[in-house]
Amino acid sequence: MIEIINLCKSFGSVVAVDGLSITIRKGELFGLLGPNGAGKTTAVRNICGLLRADAGSVQIAGKPPTDLSVRKKIGLAPQNLALYMDLSAEENLTFLARLYGLSGSRLRQRTDWCLDFAGLQPRRRDRVKTYSGGMQRRLNLAAALMHDPSILVLDEPTVGVDTQSRTAILESILTLRDRGCTILYTTHYMEEAQRLCDRVGIMDHGKLLALDTVGELIQAHGGKALIVLERGGNEERLTTDDPLDALSQLDWEDRPERLRIEPASLESVFLNLTGRGLRD
Amino acid sequence: MRNIFILALKDIRVANRYKLVAFFHFVFPVLYAILVGYMMSGIVGLGVGMYRGTVSVAVADQDQSEFSAGFLRQLQAAKELKIHQVDFDTAKDMVRRRRCAAHLVLHKGFGSTSWLLTPGGQPRMRLVIDEARIAEGQIVRGMVYMQLMDYVRSHFLRSFTDNPEQNARLRAVFRAYLDVDTQLDSALKQQLIDLLHTWQSVEQTQSTSGGQPPSGPTLATESGRFKDNSILRQIFPITFPQGMIWAMLFSAAFYAISLVEERAEGTLQRLRMAPLTRLQLLLGKGLACMMNCLGTSIALLAVGMLFFGIRSNSYVLLLIGLLSAALSFSGMMMLLASLSKTPAAAEGVSLSALLIMAMLGGAMVPEVVMPPFARTISSYVPIKWAIMAMEGPIRRDFSLGEMAPYCVGLTLLGMACYVVGVFVFRLTED
Numbered sequence A: 001m002i003e004i005i006n007l008c009k010s011f012g013s014v015v016a017v018d019g020l021s022i023t024i025r026k027g028e029l030f031g032l033l034g035p036n037g038a039g040k041t042t043a044v045r046n047i048c049g050l051l052r053a054d055a056g057s058v059q060i061a062g063k064p065p066t067d068l069s070v071r072k073k074i075g076l077a078p079q080n081l082a083l084y085m086d087l088s089a090e091e092n093l094t095f096l097a098r099l100y101g102l103s104g105s106r107l108r109q110r111t112d113w114c115l116d117f118a119g120l121q122p123r124r125r126d127r128v129k130t131y132s133g134g135m136q137r138r139l140n141l142a143a144a145l146m147h148d149p150s151i152l153v154l155d156e157p158t159v160g161v162d163t164q165s166r167t168a169i170l171e172s173i174l175t176l177r178d179r180g181c182t183i184l185y186t187t188h189y190m191e192e193a194q195r196l197c198d199r200v201g202i203m204d205h206g207k208l209l210a211l212d213t214v215g216e217l218i219q220a221h222g223g224k225a226l227i228v229l230e231r232g233g234n235e236e237r238l239t240t241d242d243p244l245d246a247l248s249q250l251d252w253e254d255r256p257e258r259l260r261i262e263p264a265s266l267e268s269v270f271l272n273l274t275g276r277g278l279r280d
Numbered sequence B: 001m002r003n004i005f006i007l008a009l010k011d012i013r014v015a016n017r018y019k020l021v022a023f024f025h026f027v028f029p030v031l032y033a034i035l036v037g038y039m040m041s042g043i044v045g046l047g048v049g050m051y052r053g054t055v056s057v058a059v060a061d062q063d064q065s066e067f068s069a070g071f072l073r074q075l076q077a078a079k080e081l082k083i084h085q086v087d088f089d090t091a092k093d094m095v096r097r098r099r100c101a102a103h104l105v106l107h108k109g110f111g112s113t114s115w116l117l118t119p120g121g122q123p124r125m126r127l128v129i130d131e132a133r134i135a136e137g138q139i140v141r142g143m144v145y146m147q148l149m150d151y152v153r154s155h156f157l158r159s160f161t162d163n164p165e166q167n168a169r170l171r172a173v174f175r176a177y178l179d180v181d182t183q184l185d186s187a188l189k190q191q192l193i194d195l196l197h198t199w200q201s202v203e204q205t206q207s208t209s210g211g212q213p214p215s216g217p218t219l220a221t222e223s224g225r226f227k228d229n230s231i232l233r234q235i236f237p238i239t240f241p242q243g244m245i246w247a248m249l250f251s252a253a254f255y256a257i258s259l260v261e262e263r264a265e266g267t268l269q270r271l272r273m274a275p276l277t278r279l280q281l282l283l284g285k286g287l288a289c290m291m292n293c294l295g296t297s298i299a300l301l302a303v304g305m306l307f308f309g310i311r312s313n314s315y316v317l318l319l320i321g322l323l324s325a326a327l328s329f330s331g332m333m334m335l336l337a338s339l340s341k342t343p344a345a346a347e348g349v350s351l352s353a354l355l356i357m358a359m360l361g362g363a364m365v366p367e368v369v370m371p372p373f374a375r376t377i378s379s380y381v382p383i384k385w386a387i388m389a390m391e392g393p394i395r396r397d398f399s400l401g402e403m404a405p406y407c408v409g410l411t412l413l414g415m416a417c418y419v420v421g422v423f424v425f426r427l428t429e430d
Ligand SMILES: Nc1ncnc2c1ncn2[C@@H]1O[C@H](COP(=O)(O)OP(=O)(O)OP(=O)(O)O)[C@@H](O)[C@H]1O
Pocket: A011, A014, A015, A016, A034, A035, A036, A037, A038, A039, A040, A041, A042, A043, A079
């Protein structure tokens, strides 16, 4: 569905995307992970045709993303809020919908759906600049859904959103996936990616480091599981490939007060692949 | 086309949310038209002897004679001047503190009148004008000399007309004045010439009949010959078109900035993701700009027509003028916007371009006060064409043919800007 072949993009001397190749299948929820400055947003903007690639190509359903018929199918929620702050939520949404040719009852129906989705029904006539950060973020996402696109590109759509809204948003995204939407999702929240994504790509310095299902990635790069025991106020840490086996070999005469098993997770995959150093 | 309208309506809606927009797009131009109208009526009125304001002058009478006191009374009677009779130091100080535009010192010996009887003699007084207030200073200068001549004449008419010898000397003095002081303005010259004629006739009547001298012609001030309104009726048709241009310029600059702001704030990304071409995007913004230009200038015109007696010989021509001006301003601003990278740059470039054009085009200062080189440049500045396109049907009774060069020039310029603007806009990312 989305075919990215050897995509390269530099800004001056900064190489933001360096030979990225990913194929996202139709109906798939694909997660793109990477530390700050890894090049996710740049990749996303190239995929949407907002930037011209230095090399390589992006094809969506066999056409370049700049093609009008392709653009109609894409819904983009940019990482930076892209809303008219002096208009209300309703005005923002209806304006965008009209550009996509919606009108009449269909327009009203979609507007209501999106306002419900963003939880902004009670504030629909207030100016966006009077909303809280989370409300604006939710509207930013809803605006991408207004024209009911079949391809969704969501660049960190849940930053700064509270737990309740996040849960609701994630559920809605899963519903959209189940309805057949193809979704590209970038995030810094590992548990989100782990819960949502069919497949995950991890990139750093513009390059793709790994790409697979969450399970396979953990298997390959997650490292050992961690068993944490507390005995007499002391913490003992055991790392193991096989937690069950390790537990059975423990000295159960000296019973620990507490025991915790931390299985390898996407987070450990991420840290193992991209290192623990801080990013700019 | 539908998309362009949707885009334009959004922009107008956004524009309407800014309070300051209303000020710059409407209140300022109206104020400009009215205030400059009144100010110009003062300046122009001055030129035709209709100045209605008063200028403050500090006068120090060091002579303290009957003659000087009489002259002061005469000055005080002149309604163009407000006389503050003070001592010399205070007089100087009042000019320094801008309380007065000039100070006048009547030196000792002012009343001796001997200066009058010496050919080329100067009155024993000194008029010092604040360099920063030349225009008012000139009024003072004109008034003081005029009043002085008038006073001297009536004074001498009273006391000297029975002495033919002195009369002859006096006449020689005045003649000398006429020859020497080339700076005397024509009105004053005329006064002096009249004065000489009067003397002549006085002498003639005396030599023939020996009777009472007839009173000389009184100083003819022209004020009151026109009504104030009549001059404003001539001025508002000048300042309202200029106000309309201001309204258009501010509207146009607003949209130049708004386009770049959309780029900076990311909403342009959404627009570019929508099924729109770049041409539609730019035209959408341009259309909003044009509609706003037209809306504000027509609103201003309405104010002018309702309250300030603005009329047009042809509203169709006026509309054509407005349309072509709006097209060219919006085009120029869209071109600027597509060239600017940041909102600050767009703001800076568009506002300075606007101000320079306004200055050269005559929307800021009337053309009369421009130096010759600026006047030459002025005819090549699109704002000048726009002013002509607006003044044409409002106060010049232009025909379609006379309007055509300005309207065609504006239209072509606007379209050229759009073409280049779209080309540049296509090249830019984001
Ligand atoms: N418009 C631009 N001009 C110059 N450099 C840019 C531009 N956009 C991105 N970059 C650079 O490209 C690199 C990748 O940036 P990008 O925004 O794609 O990272 P990211 O993975 O989205 O990071 P984050 O998780 O912080 O959003 C960074 O080094 C950034 O400084």
